[in-house]
Amino acid sequence: MARMMCGRAGEPAVRKGPWTLEEDLILVGYISHHGEGSWDNLARSAGLNRNGKSCRLRWLNYLRPGLRRGSISPEEDMVIRELHSRLGNKWAEIAKHLPGRTDNEVKNYWRTKVHKKAPGHQKQLPATSEATSSVSASTSHASSTVGDEYTQTSFPYPDLSWVAADHHETVDVGASATRFFPSEFGGNFWNVQDNFWETLPLSDPVYEAL
DNA sequence: AACTTATTCAACCGCATAATG
DNA sequence: ACATTATGCGGTTGAATAAGT
Structure with a gap:
């Protein structure tokens, strides 16, 4: 974020970094x-x-x-693993099978939870228990996860x-x-x-x- | 309490492809 | 048919936060 060199005055540079x-x-x-x-x-x-x-x-x-914000459910975890084994890193394709999930989210999940569990990385809880243990892993943002493991922004x-x-x-x-x-x-x-x-x-x- | 290390995830970059002139 | 521009995707980065010492 040090890289958000937003220009104000003459508004020259296009803004980068976190959205306000x-x-x-x-x-x-x-x-x-x-x-x-x-x-x-x-x-x-x-x-x-x-x-x-x-x-x-x-x-x-x-x-x-x-x-859908919040933790990946065990069911979603299964879908991700299954589809990844068939499709490889086709995150957008995998995400299509997970309503409310984005390719970015699936990709991040895979990298941080699934992939890291490969031998040598054991350290975290298994993905499923992690998922059920709820919550709001989604730190800074995320809509309410209060009392509701998986929430969804809604129209x-x-x-x-x-x-x-x-x-x-x-x-x-x-x-x-x-x-x-x-x-x-x-x-x-x-x-x-x-x-x-x-x-x-x-x-x-x-x-x-x- | 202070410091260090690990983890998470939003947002960027670069490339490929599609759409348009 | 070609050049240019827009869009979409996957890989990667790095700030914020959590966990550990």
């Missing part, structure tokens, strides 16, 4: 209006100082609704139309976002979502506009 809550909101808001795809164009139109690839990755691996989105269809409005989004979602949420959209939406100050002008 404001960026998440802008991206989700834009996609909820215009749909996904045309990532380069989306990045520009939404006013995100990111490249299309970055937006796509963020959306697919993290913001997209229906994503419908909170209506984020206020986040803006075009970037004229996005200017205010950051301000609104930081006003409503301060740092205790870890700067993450879905962190916010779980405990946030019921606490909205609905009388706020921003929401009245909905």
